[in-house]
Amino acid sequence: MSDKPRLAVFKFASCDGCQLSLLDAEDHLLAVAEAVEIANFAEASRDITPGPYDVSLVEGSITTPHDAERIREVRRDSKFLVTIGACATAGGIQALRNWKDVRDFTSYVYANPQYIETLSTSTPVKNHVEVDFELRGCPISKEQLIEVVSALLHGRRPNIPSFSVCVECKRRGTPCVMVAQGIPCLGPITQAGCNGLCPAYERGCFGCFGPMESVNAASLTGKWMEMGVKSSDVVRALRTYNAYAEPFREASDAIAATE
Amino acid sequence: MTTAPVILDRAAIDAMIGVIEGRGHRVVGPVVRSGAVVLGDLSSTADLPVGISDEQTPGRYRLTARDDEALFGYVVGPSSAKPFLHATGVPVWQGERTADGSFATRKPEAPTPVAFIGIRPCDLAAIGIQDKVFLNGYRDGVYGDRREGVFSVVVNCVEPGGTCFCTSMGTGPRASKGYDIAVTEVIDDEEHWFLAEPGSDAGQEVLAQLGAAPASDDERVRVENLLVDAADRMGRGLDTEGLPEAIKASMESPRWDEIAKRCMACANCTLVCPTCFCATVEDETDLAGLEAQRVRRWDSCFNEEFSYIHGGSLRPSTYARYRQWLTHKLSTWVDQFGEMGCVGCGRCITWCPVGIDITVEAAALAAAAKEATHV
Structure with missing residues (x-):
């Protein structure tokens, strides 16, 4: 086991676009792989190793009872939890269900909606567990993602503004x-x-x-x-x-x- | 140094641009981009917004077509000299880890000195104000490195814009100092010429190379009349008499609450302002930890983090931030630098997305303060 910080990437209800930003980081991707141990990133590698993780990037919103359970496990296994993207930080576009009755949707979409176990709302991760840092965007900016990883590695504050x-x-x-x-x-x-x-x-x-x-x-x-x-x-x-x-x-x- | 004005035509303006470029400047002037006149790189008068004018009201700016070929028939757009002198996104220092494990820093190279063609008197005055901020006593490197060697061809304003109030601030419509060459454009159905006056030895040298004829008395009088007339046609006005004191007496005015209902704290006003100088520095590192730099970027008193100190922001509300901005511009700037931090360019009025008008707000505050002292 290396002494490098261990990075994990988790997905909840989302389109994968935000975690793709990490793969899309091109020149920076090799430097990231050099600087951290990518311990759990299903979209990039089958080599998934168990926690704990130093940094977890969490994509997606919480829309099912299973999600609500799993995010607590992710939190338990993560020293520093960063939510990435509009789904994880605000509930995403799927949060439009929060104004409607989700059972109406399932009845249109699925032949046998009785098998669908879903929550009535799509909510951000912070509604369920403590979040250490949020990266906004649909999708996130890969520059901001690299900035956060770089800042965490070097023990400095990330330059992520909250102004307009x-x-x-x-x-x-x-x-x-x-x-x-x-x-x-x-x-x-x-x-x-x-x-x-x-x-x-x-x-x-x-x-x-x-x-x-x-x-x-x-x-x-x-x-x-x-x-x-x-x-x-x-x-x-x-x-x-x-x-x-x-x-x-x-x-x-x-x-x-x-x- | 002789200061006799000369008469130029458009070809001579082109020749002047060439001469200035030949002196080692990056030539910058008004160009049209994304529906606005901004300052950009200029190689000839063909790059200028020829035959273009602008309409400006609070929160609204539109380019319009003129029925002539005027080169400078518009007023200021969103950009001033500020992006070039008080530059944003530039490294203050850069450094790298060396082979022996220590850290070596280097100072970034100073860029080519800019020549501004067609800068306006208000913006020239704004450079003078920023000079006091950045060069008086302590020399700021980012600004100083860019300010040295600047050449300015100011264009006096014969057609003030809808949100202009330079006359109130004593900065225009005619430039009084700080330029190398001052130009006034005269255009009508019959004629199109420019009266050019040198304001420095460098300006005199450039004009001397153009072989231009001296201006006649008639031409000088015509320009004089145009500029006197322009001073009376400002889109806005601001009575500055007793204003710094009145603003100071307005700290608890209910007006601030009312403004905060409209103000979005988006920071547009401060960023288009040619005198607003606030900046932040951000330390950046690469992933491997081999290279680092400190970058300076424009900041704004409307941003929450701007007044953040241990424990929180000093000005958490929009109320407090707008009050800070207007009070600094029109009152405490005087305590700090001996003059107001406003040149009357009107940008904060035009480029406020919801059209908050500093002249209206200041007048309302002053009127209320005056009334309170008479009670």
């Missing part, structure tokens, strides 16, 4: 798409981390990194409606990958209640 996407747009010199082109953008209430990706291609931010540190959704959505966006479309914009994150959830519920 606007800061990243301004740092990279992107003219504001909302002000200059009238494009509705969630950037002012969305957490940075993507390096202002969508506005750099003249698209509005769709909030995939979830709520920033001090969300004033009423001000932004009021402006959107002033710009001519229908309230049903505002609700839809807030209810995507981070629909169940509290500030987005409260904002969409408040607007939906007026419809």
